[in-house]
Amino acid sequence: MGALSGITVLELSRVLAGPWCGMTLADLGADVIKLESFDGDDTRGLGPPFLDGMSAYFACCNRNKRSLAIDLRSQAARPLLEALVRKADVLVENFRTGGAESLGLGYETLATINPRLVYCSISGYGRDGPGAMRPGYDYVVQAEAGLMSITGPAGGEASKVGVAVADLATGQNAATAILAALLQRHHDGRGQRIDVSLFDTQLSLLANVAANALFTGADAPRFGNAHPSIVPYQAFAASDQSFVLAVASEKLWAQLCHTLGRPGWLSDPRWCTNAARVDNRESLCEALAELFIGQDAAHWLALFERAGIPAAPINSVRQALDHPVALARGMRYELGGIPMLGSPIRLSGSPARRELPPPALGEHSDMIARDAGFDPQALRAAGAIR
Structure with missing residues (x-):
């Protein structure tokens, strides 16, 4: 039994921040249903490398989930969507601001169907404020929220971090906020809306560097591989x-x-x-x-x-993956022929799941439809699912 066994999550998100949040919850035992368009999550096509048709990018953030390929704009899909919402505990979405509402999937609409729903919105710049309508991309946010200005060689060119840290940390913040909202619901019985953004997350990740600037009023220089406040x-x-x-x-x-x-x-x-x-x-x-x-x-x-x-x-990625600590801690494993990294979250009484490999597009459409009380063949014939 996972720590979140019995919790159902609808993941209407794509690329990295939302899927990373969903995978974190899935690793902890939640039943995460990934609702994908008929074309699938964008990262399914981001490669090479691919392994038996699956991209490494998609695989890195979608284990332990079930995939439902659904046309969210189809009226024939609406009854299934509403049935899933009624049974769900959490919904994660990262549409552009107003996108969920245009599909009839905004918080106010779904909260009337399920007042206990914890509804998490992930965006580039938040659902309000001057950036609400802007698309959010990790690289752009690393630049705009100050990270690139302090990354790279001293006196050299500003640089992004080698992985999408704004996306990843936003996904982690979203998962933390969801767990807090579920605990609050345990006390008052009601869901709520969560608003997490890449910009807010990246700004907060400036941590002591931002504190230095707030204390002094001076801008932060690049120190390359050195530290602004600790030597050596x-x-x-x-x-x-x-x-x-x-x-x-x-x-x-x-x-x-x-x-x-x-x-x-x-x-x-x-x-x-x-x-x-x-x-x-x-x-x-x-x-x-x-x-x-x-x-x-x-x-x-x-x-x-x-x-x-x-x-x-200073190890290479391959050296890090082969590190004795990584091997001893079980941070590498294979499932369904897909090599993966394990969850870094270790709970003694409810260890992270290692049950489902990253799903093929629509792999669980029939199972999910049947579980919700619908005939998958009829839905498929109506163009609602694949």
Whole structure:
């Protein structure tokens, strides 16, 4: 039994943020019904790579779901839609603002059918305000909400993050909000509407960088692989390859100085506190760089591991996937011939599900229609489902 067993989710979303939210709920045990157009989620066609016709992109965010291929504009589909809404606990949608309402699927309409429905809207800039009508794309939001301005080499070109972090974090925020709304419903018996946006999420992810700007009124520069408020906390080059070093406390600084045979650095007024090291980062990092280039990365990483100092090689994606921790923690598995990553959420009493591979388009249309009390062949003949 999953933690969310007995919870039914209707996922009327596509691409990444909404599907990531739906997959999180599905992993936790919810029955997630993915309502797709006859063309399917956009990510079904985003590739290569493909495996037996399935794109890796679609597979990464749609496990443990059932797929219903349905024409939301068809009047013949309306009775099935309303039946599903009556039985649902949660609905997740990421239409453009006004899109759900044009289909008769807006919150006010569905709340009259099911007042207990938790209705989650995911958008680029929120359902109100000056950006409400704008489409939302992760890349654009990374640029507009400040992330790109602090990402990339110091003095170099602004850069996006290598994965769609605004989408992914928005999906996680949506899942968190849904769980909170379900808990609230347990107390008062009523559903509610949730409004989660990529812009709000990305702005909040600026975290300490945004706090620095609020405190000082100054804009945030790019630091590349360094940290604006902690030194040394960056990448360094060994004789063969680079590694990262994270000295995030005065205790670790003392350990580093002793480990490197430089106890005198502890009393050097330029470096004796983190604030001093931040002010004098160039001189310290130059001294460290000169030291580290004299040995290979394996030497330094072994030394730091023995001393309990956080450091790591800069692994490739393949190296990360093959990492002993990933294997020991069961973060890789295969289902239905599709290789996947596991859920990072570990519950001792209700572990994450590993039951359904990412579905083929409309794979469960007949089953879902029958469960709702409808004849799938009649619906198909009427053009309502596939």
